[in-house]
Amino acid sequence: MLSTRLGHAHLGDRGSFFAAASVAALALWASGSPSIVYPVYTSDWGLTASLVTIVFAVYPISLVVTLVVFGSLSDYIGRRATLLIGVALIGAGVLLFAVAPNVVWLMLGRVLQGAxxxxxxxxxxxxxxxxxxxxxxxxxxxxTAATALGLALATIVGGGLVEYAPFPLHLSYWVLFGIAAVVFVAVWWMPRGLTGAPPRDDAPATRWRPQRVAVPRGLRVVFAVSALAISAGYAMGALLLSLGSQIAQDLIKTDNALVAGVALSISAIVIGVVAILARSLAPRTSIAVGGFSIAAGLGLLVLSAALESLPVFVAASVVAGAGYGWLFLGGLGLISRHAPVHHRASTLSAVYLVAYLAQGVIAVLIGQSATALGLEPALDIWAPVIAAIGLAASGAAIATSIGLRRRQAEAG
Incomplete structure (x- = not known):
């Protein structure tokens, strides 16, 4: 529904809510879009596992730099204006992938996507x-559900187009570019105010300028728990999105891109289901459960490679996906509840900065290990490391929850 509350037609609160959700879905679709095509690049262009994960890691590195410089921008110029910039850059990055003749273009596309x-x-x-x-x-x-939908569409739609449509290196990106154009139009109709609570036309008190990423005082413990939880989920994403389809192809002997895409999408689908079913769960409880679940899922992933078993790989996707869903839902819920309204975007951006930095570093290290040692040994090394991050997030959530209850008891 369109509203004219600010003197011009724009989406109402409900429409704006889902327009913002479509941006989150687009962001993760763009992030995961090359994952199902990586094996084709490997066979057609001769890319090594190390080079593939460097292409993957360019994205979070570019994203981190952008967050450092522009993380607070929407608190000053408004959500709509910042989202339009973001969607336009995502679309430009996808366009480079759609016409890429070599790996340099892929890296440039990932830079734009990350930005x-x-x-x-x-x-x-x-x-x-x-x-x-x-x-x-x-x-x-x-x-959480929107990001899961984006990941699922990236692997399912990408896998189907790579396997059964012409131009496997390019067509899936043209489809995504069309989706980005639709999302851009939806965001264009959002209110022009600074924030959505309620929409405002007034300018911020000070002009925006690049500034260091900072966490408001009093939020550092909450920020640490939230960032650790989302980092654990994103680290698992680095493993599955950069090497997951190659694991399915080389270790589980599945050479059908759609089958590999569906196997990878199971994790994303479970993330979405968890996000809906667990929405009333307390954030710290969600993080505590998620850390243990992601550790179990990564253990099953190692087992699936050792047994060359597609059913065990699917089970790993289900358990790890549930863990990611709980971690992301809990981490995002925890920081959203405590972030002050006029620093909300900058605080959330700081959480994403930590998580994407962890994802980029781990992706590069996984790729180097896979190139030097082989895919399965790299999996044996890095799955336990990522599981440990998940367990650390669980421990932090439990410890802070106990401390909170103790302080409440003393105050009472």
Missing amino acids: GVGFAMGAASAAMVEYNTGSPGRASSVN
Whole structure:
């Protein structure tokens, strides 16, 4: 529904909420779009596992740089303007993938994608909190489900197009470019105010300028737990998105891109289901459960490679996906509840900065290990490391929850 509350036609709160959610879905679709095509690049262009993961890692590195410089931008110029910049850059990056003749173009495309998501993710998350008309946990739940939908579409649609349509190196990106154009139009109709609580036309008190990423005082413990939880999920994503389809192809003997895509999408689908079903779960409880689940899922992933078993790989995707869903839902819910409204985007951007930095570093190290030692030994090394990050997030959530209850008891 369109509203004219600010003197011009624009989406209402509900429409703006879902427009922001579509940006989150687009961001993760763009992030995961090359994952199912990596084996084709490997066979057609002769790319090594190390080079593939460097292409993957260019994305979070670009994203981190963008967050450092522009993480607070939407708190000054508004959610809509920042989202438009982000979606435009994502679309430009996808366009480079669609016409790429070599790996240099892929890297340039990943730079633009990373920059676009750096502009978009913090602003989209903040907009969903501010335009939320439902329960307090709805924004985090729908945000998690939207990102899961984006990942699922990246692997399923990409896998089907790579396997059964012409131009396997390019067509899936043209489809995604069309989706990006639709999302851009949806964001264009969002209100032009600074935030969505309620939409405003007033300018911020000070002009925006690049500034260091900072966490408001009093939020550092909450920030640490939230960032650790989301980092654990993103680290697992680095493993599955950069090497997952290659694991399915080389270790589980599945050479059908659609089968590999569906196997990888199971994890994303489970993330979305968890996001909806667990929306009323307390954030720290969600993080505690998620850390243990992601560790179990990574253990099953190692087992699937050792047994060359597709059913065990699917089971790993289910368990790890549930863990990611709980971690992301809990981490996002925890920081969203405590971030001050006029620093919400910058605080959320700081969380994403830590998580994407961890993802980029781990992706490069996984790729170097896979090139030097082989895919299965690299999996044996890095799956336990990522599992340990998940367990650390669980431990931090449990410890802070106990401390919170103790302080409440003393105050009472």
